[in-house]
Amino acid sequence: MVRIVGFLAGCLFVIVLLFAAFQSRDASAPLPHGIEPMKTDWAFTSGLGVLGKYDNRQLQRGFQVYKEVCSACHSMKRVAIRDLQEIGFSAAEVKAIAKGYDVPSINPDTGEVATRKGLPSDYFPGPYANEVAARAANNNALPPDMSLLAKAREGGPNYIWSLVGHGYDEKARPKGVETPEGLYFNKYYANLNIAMPPPIAAEGQVEYADGTKATVDQMARDVSAFLMWTAEPKLVDRRETGVAAVLFLTVLTGLLWFTYKKVWKDVKKPPADPGLVPAE
């Protein structure tokens, strides 16, 4: 009974599927699409991505690019100012950086809306009061929050570096691709037309405190590395824990192998007494 019902149900599904499979379908031409981002070596991808750490000096330069360029339009609301201590800023420096921000507050006497100087425990305040304000100021496009950007895009820091540093390349424009008013051609962007104007336009746009030459590529690299850190601040902790865990488990598994072999030592031998085996 089960087999008859099953047979009929199976045949029915197969007929419907084959009927669907042999329907003709429109051959739709693939839409123009951004190219694969370039790949480069990062401090945190060295050592096969097992031992690589963040380069704090690079992250600090990246923070400077974020602060002087990106933060004009992009928020970074999931990162706290205190977190900067993790990339090598001293407590005093963090305090000074925090003071440079005005954060929303209320007047403690009147309860009226006010602002106060930032504290290290504050999260980075965004450039706009809300999404409507952000869209109104950006031709109806919403600049994405940057906290997790490097994990929220295929290609991560490679993609951000390629797009920001090398994507606005008119020479790479495929035939027939037009850029509407208010958008910008970028060869790495999914549909080739991005709402963000070239953020890093000229060499020396940022004057690095550590004297590094601020080429367009350098600034794009630094800010991409910084965004990898904001997205995955525990990366170094994670890898250090991982190395310890893998070493421990390798030794443990080796010992367990020998235990297993010792316990089974006498079993794998042929039966000592052939009489145990039923005679043919």
Place this chain on the structure above:
Amino acid sequence: MSFSWAAPYEPTSAPMRWLDQRLPIPRLVWGSVGGGYPVPKNLNYAWNFGALAGVALTIQIVTGIILARHYAAYSPEAFQSVEHIMRDVRGGWMFRYMHANGASFFFIVVYLHIFRGLYYGSYKPPRELVWMMGVVVLLLMMATAFMGYVLPWGQMSFWGATVITNLFSAVPLVGEELHTWLLGGFSPDNPTLNRFFSLHYLLPFVTLGVVVLKIWALHIPGSSNPLGVDVKGPQDTLPFHPYFTAKDAFSLGLYLLLFSIVVFFAPNMFGEVDNYIQANPLATPAHIVPEWYLLPFYAILKSFTVDFLFIPAKLWGVLAMFGSIVLLFFLPWLDKSPVHSNKFRPLNRAFFWILLVDIFVLGVCGGHAEEPYIRIGQFASAWYFLHFLVIVPIVSSIETPEPMPRSIGEAIFKGREAIASIAGAGRGPALATPGLANPGLAPAE
């Protein structure tokens, strides 16, 4: 409680005797995973995945309880609370990555466990209920994993929930009402998130309960084995402890090693980048895909693209997707061959490997929404149903199995004999001589 075939338990210490007389837990442990449980001695490594699945479930429950302490099941806060776990909770990143990748690893070992069962006919009498409860566990796991994926309230969480819950609206007549009732609204929102969290916390314990029943049912006939030959006597078995505890411990070490490599060095390997963007009901991602372990079934769902016999394509897809798992319940009756192991079923064995390729193809097709993957997925889906509902019953009727050993001991002995005779005459004769070299070892029967 004790099992009829379990070796008699003799407490060796006074505290154990005291406890055993009042609450026979020592007896239960001894008889189920201790020295009292006789296990076929010829099990290969494919038999280790059951124990590993148990460990995977435990890891999910423990890490899940820890995460739940810091997670906020409230739609405006859920995404940020996950980030709070990742950034501010001590070791939070580790527990979250263990939990997220633990789900993938759980499915890996469970799928391998299922393929083991399919290859060696573990679903056949007298273990039908063990198999069926396994299918229940698979369904519970899928529901739990799906709801867990919704909890971070990222883009893929939200849109995955939208697509999958929408399936219920395909039910005739009451579909829309059912959909609204299940979601607690017209689209996924805070009520949906709340009930998903509640069920995501509940179902693992239901799973645990079914697993206990499953192990209980398994212990009535005892474990199957690669030959599919019944245990004939004590010479065919070894006590679970220390032999199989030692073997399982070694495979557990390997499992944890692989698990650690992914958790600590590639924790986002199985994930979708879109889920690091907070849910936005107004922006649909370009590709909505479930987690990898659901892709074959998602491919079956998507393969039904045309209305047929007055039944809309969507309803066909839903029926087929659920049907593709439900049919596994009937496998013990679809495959009537008395031979358990595919080792002795050359034709069925060939179809088993084709099925494995087919499921892999379905997985690949499930991840794509464009041609030619849709058409390939349609053929692969058709083959899936053809395999279980047409090929398996027919093959089990017409196939002539190869000669089988009469007992596990005989097969082991024959195997050694063959190896010895190939290796040379040196050891061969000693093995083959049926003389009683050591009569003292023969079991008194």
